Amino acid sequence: MLTGIHAAFIGGDARQLEVIKKFIELDAAVTLIGFDNWESNFTGAVKRPLSADVLRDVDALILPIVGSDDKGYVESIFCSKPLQLTEELLTVLPSRCCIYTGMARSFLRNMAALHNLSLQEFLNRDDVAIYNSIPTVEGALMMAIQNTDFTIHNSISLVLGLGRVGLSMARVLHALGAHVRVGARKSADLARIFEMGLTPFHIDELSQHVDDADLIFNTIPHLVITAKVIANMQHHALIIDLASKPGGTDFRYAEKRGIKAILAPGLPGIVAPKTAGQITANILSRLVFEQMVNGRNQNGSQG
Structure with missing residues (x-):
């Protein structure tokens, strides 16, 4: 279970829908950014605009498989407005937050290194x-x-x-x-x-x-x-x-x-977005759960 975890999803395609469903089922608090044109509503998820206020208490920031481009723009088939991550937005993420993406390009990697952000690229996992x-x-x-x-x-x-x-x-x-x-x-x-x-x-x-x-x-x-x-x-x-x-x-x-x-x-x-989304959902939920457990262990040892 992911009870107590706040996961924010920014953009994505049909695969991301399966990940969102999985996180809701596991009792995470879910915020959707860049899903304005998605007509169906997920019970247990809230749609919000991309802003610093939304990101201040996020535990897991989940981007599409392709992450962002080299200027921080994130693709979303569910939003007609451009979504751009900026240095200003990323610096408000709490220290406990981890950014998850299939692959990261130079912008995300540079921002993570510059501001000591935790970044996990999962697409190349065996x-x-x-x-x-x-x-x-x-x-x-x-x-x-x-x-x-x-x-x-x-x-x-x-x-x-x-x-x-x-x-x-x-x-x-x-x-x-x-x-x-x-x-x-x-x-x-x-x-x-x-x-x-x-x-x-x-x-x-x-x-x-x-x-x-x-x-x-x-x-x-x-x-x-x-x-x-x-x-x-x-x-x-x-x-x-x-x-x-x-x-x-x-x-x-x-x-x-x-x-x-x-x-x-x-x-x-392209050929099996539902299956591909389920694969991603299973891996990401496990990674976020491990993040949650490790964070609790560290807090316990510090106490």
């Missing part, structure tokens, strides 16, 4: 990334089916990277009957790929493995599908780049060659 790999893989499969005229079964499918998403992607493609090749750098990852019954190759040798590829799923967040690689691909091949922007594909050259390449980051929030 548990979050593994849970999110499920809707990511489903979304990638949906895109592959929508953009090809052949089955995934019996296709030659390449997965680049054996991280949390790459591992799930390779496993599901194999289960669907694809001939799966996985590119990685680490010798341990290459051994794991072999153990899974898939075909491993070093990522530096990618250009040698794409000449007959039907589908390529990239999870590596830097340029790996270069012009040299694309030059060796067949025209019917499809690239689905799941890495964060700008991805790991030379999209300009792919277009020049007539090869379809799709940048598809953030698929959980």
Whole structure:
């Protein structure tokens, strides 16, 4: 339970609604900022404008997955007015408050460091990334089916990277009957790929493995599908780049060659916002609960 915790939510998309529901169920006091156009009302939550007065007694400040931009602006699909966090607003947060976001850009990180604010970025946690790999893989499969005229079964499918998403992607493609090749750098990852019954190759040798590829799923967040690689691909091949922007594909050259390449980051929030929101809600409620317990322990030891 989060009884006694004041959580303020600033902006967000459909995923944030699931987090809000969870916090209300756990008896937190919930303030919603930037939800003016949300027609339904949450019983147990109060809508307020963004102001210093609202933030003075907040225990947990919860931002959208993408946090804010480099000027402090926070996106909200439920508000037509711009929401901007400023240094003046953040400095009124009590010392016990923690800011939670999926990822933080320079503005939030700089403000946290400058004013000794507690900031937690949860998107890169192993548990979050593994849970999110499920809707990511489903979304990638949906895109592959929508953009090809052949089955995934019996296709030659390449997965680049054996991280949390790459591992799930390779496993599901194999289960669907694809001939799966996985590119990685680490010798341990290459051994794991072999153990899974898939075909491993070093990522530096990618250009040698794409000449007959039907589908390529990239999870590596830097340029790996270069012009040299694309030059060796067949025209019917499809690239689905799941890495964060700008991805790991030379999209300009792919277009020049007539090869379809799709940048598809953030698929959980697009294809399954309810599930993605529930994943976030479970993780955030646990983190805030731990914050509450740690705060009580510190107060007890000080007393």
